[in-house]
Amino acid sequence: MYAQLLADLQASGLGQLARQSAWLYTVANLAHVLGAALLVGAIAVLDIRLIAGRSAAIDATARTAVPLAAAGLALQIPTGLVLLAPEAVALGQNPAFYAKLLFIAAGLANLALYHARHGWGFDDGTLPASARLTAFVSLAAWVAALLAGRLIAYL
Numbered sequence: 084m085y086a087q088l089l090a091d092l093q094a095s096g097l098g099q100l101a102r103q104s105a106w107l108y109t110v111a112n113l114a115h116v117l118g119a120a121l122l123v124g125a126i127a128v129l130d131i132r133l134i135a136g137r138s139a140a141i142d143a144t145a146r147t148a149v150p151l152a153a154a155g156l157a158l159q160i161p162t163g164l165v166l167l168a169p170e171a172v173a174l175g176q177n178p179a180f181y182a183k184l185l186f187i188a189a190g191l192a193n194l195a196l197y198h199a200r201h202g203w204g205f206d207d208g209t210l211p212a213s214a215r216l217t218a219f220v221s222l223a224a225w226v227a228a229l230l231a232g233r234l235i236a237y238l
Contacts, residue, residue, distance in 0.1 A: 085175070086172070086175075089171040089172045089175040089176075090171070090172055092164070092167065092168050092171040093168060093169070093170065093171035093172050095168065097164065097165065097168045098168040098169055098171060101165050101166075101168045101169040102169040107165065108165065108166070108169065111162045111165035111166055112162075112166060114158055114162045115158070115159055115162040115163060115166055117155075117158060118154075118155045118156070118157075118158030118159035118162060119155065119159060119229060119232070120155070121151050121152065121154055121155030121158065122151075122152050122155030122156050122159060122225065123155070123225045123226065123228075123229055124151075124155075125147075125148040125149070125151035125152040125155065126148065126152045126190075126221060126222070126225050127222060127225070127226075128144065128148050129141075129144055129145055129148040129149070129152075129218075130218040130219075130221050130222040131218075131222070132144050133210065133214045133215060133217070133218035134215055134218045134219060134222070136210065136215065138210045141210065174235065177235050177238055178238055179231050179232075179234035179235040179237075179238045180231075180235050182227075182231040182234070183228050183231035183232045183235065185231075186224050186225070186227040186228035186231055187224075187228050189220070189224040190221060190224035190225050190228060193217060193220045193221050193224060194221065196217075197213070197214075197217045200213070201213075201214075
């Protein structure tokens with residue numbers, strides 16, 4: 084089923100357009116990098132503050148960082164499809180691509196688990212004991228996703 088989805092994406096109009104248009108691929112690549120900068124940059128600021136145990140302004144930091152990270156992810160998904168579409172069959176079988184998807188899933192699962200346990204805010208100024216570990220896992224997962232994404236071109 085996965086192989087068929089990749090073949091269908093590659094044969095789709097999007098795959099054909101991305102192969103034929105240097106501009107579409109270039110703009111998608113630039114937007115994908117911008118999305119990564121927003122996503123990982125915002126998450127890194129929040130995670131580093133959590134790791135440092137700075138609870139005083141964590142809610143304010145989260146109010147800024149979370150929407151920026153969400154915007155970065157929202158930019159990365161469609162641009163990632165554009166970048167994948169021209170060679171979806173080959174890229175979709177690349178070990179670095181599998182690793183990238185795994186690290187993204189780990190980052191999102193870590194986020195979901197944390198918020199399922201502790202909610203969305205830090206209004207009372209205290210950090211749960213698990214916040215530091217969650218931040219380490221988050222930072223590692225998102226940086227590893229970036230690294231795996233870069234490795235796709237080399238494997």
